[in-house]
Amino acid sequence: MAKSLTRIQQRNRSVIMDAGLDMFSQHGFKGATLDQIADAAGLSKPNLLYYFPSKEAIHTALLERLLENWLDPLQALDGAGDPVTEILAYAQRKLKMSRDYPRESRLFANEILQGAPRIKDILGTDLKQLVDTKADIIRGWSATNKIAPIDPYHLIFSIWSFTQHYADFDVQVRAVLGSDDPFDGASAFLEHVITRILSPNN
Amino acid sequence: MAKSLTRIQQRNRSVIMDAGLDMFSQHGFKGATLDQIADAAGLSKPNLLYYFPSKEAIHTALLERLLENWLDPLQALDGAGDPVTEILAYAQRKLKMSRDYPRESRLFANEILQGAPRIKDILGTDLKQLVDTKADIIRGWSATNKIAPIDPYHLIFSIWSFTQHYADFDVQVRAVLGSDDPFDGASAFLEHVITRILSPNN
DNA sequence: TCTTGATTTGACCAAGCGGTCAAAGGAACG
DNA sequence: CGTTCCTTTGACCGCTTGGTCAAATCAAGA
Secondary structure (H helix, E strand, C coil): CHHHCCHHHHHHHHHHHHHHHHHHHHHHHHHCCHHHHHHHHCCCHHHHHHHCCCHHHHHHHHHHHHHHHHCHHHHCCCCCCCHHHHHHHHHHHHHHHHHHCHHHHHHHHHHHHCCCCCCHHHHHHHHHHHHHHHHHHHHHHHHCCCCCCCCHHHHHHHHHHHHHHHHHCHHHHHHHHCCCCCHHHHHHHHHHHHHHHHCCCC | CHHHCCHHHHHHHHHHHHHHHHHHHHHHHHHCCHHHHHHHHCCCHHHHHHHCCCHHHHHHHHHHHHHHHHCHHHHCCCCCCCHHHHHHHHHHHHHHHHHHCHHHHHHHHHHHHCCCCCCHHHHHHHHHHHHHHHHHHHHHHHHCCCCCCCCHHHHHHHHHHHHHHHHHCHHHHHHHHCCCCCHHHHHHHHHHHHHHHHCCCC
16 A cells, blocks of 8 residues: 555655645644745646645644654553662653654644644543553552552653643753753752652652 | 723633643644634634734734743742752742643743744843852752752753643643642652752761 | 546635725714 | 714735646666
């Protein structure tokens, strides 16, 4: 199926999705126009619609591709590993995603901000199930005193919010810090805070 | 000046701004339409434009009103108070704003996500200056060992991101937690984490 | 070279959009 | 009751937008 695509088709679909990601992540779904996307992709608008049947289709394709990898960092959290190391590594993976894929993060943020009309069901099923599973693991670690007692759900929310903040609120962060790369500082802060919160000595 | 407004003018401007806040915070600037806003306000579109000269004007008025109070919680952080108490109280004030004014938070989030085209200058001046001032205070507390050493900027970012998360990503939070009110849990988490991070015993 | 299917485009369309305007309807006050 | 100013509206306009279509161009194999 996927192999039946021409080289030209592969290239153009890829170029279009990249241009669409630029526009949708920056202007939101309604704010982005097909003309902008076509222009950014270096194609005419009818030509763009030869590869994707509609604006909606581009957006859907982007969202689907995003969701394939969006949960990977949390999925990789290993209940058999060292608790503090695992949670810290998870947070760092998430921060790295904000650094390497800020557009994807903003695409996701736009979708959630608008009430997640296209992925609300996934949030309530796949995402909730995954978080429940990992929260159980963390709760277990707390119960056996391998980490300090803590609410696992809000811990996960705090990791999400903090790491995504550097992608979604990039402009604000750089306005305050003076446009130096904030990620190294964020990474160090993350390590310091998480180890301090979770270390079970008391 | 402001007193020269009729009762009807006051009421309608207020109703329009409320409807505009609903729409802009949910759909973004481009995603919201004058017809939607007029409809939500219970007015005809020309009537709406009798009170505000343009869609842009409604949006600007909302942003200006927002910015009047947006920085208050941080402004109130008192360098003469007890360090941990002050920072914790600041975070709780910020969380309360997410609880009481989620639409304002989302309006702000939309603006920042899109690159802050209308308030970027404020971020680099007023906001930066305020943050610098308060960061100095926090750094001072760290230096004199009244709180544990910590990067004040990323501490502030973490408070922003965590507290605003419950307004901006409300749908996701409720999808995971099952639509129970998340704010009490968030508040307890905040208190626990901040005291633990900042307590200078070591 | 010819044919076939993939690719590209200029011209076009209908709907939705922000915004205008002249005229009608109300409210307050003498 | 009449005047004046505030308020409201239906009809309309020009522009942008997502999307269509027939025709032109191109690529590749027989």
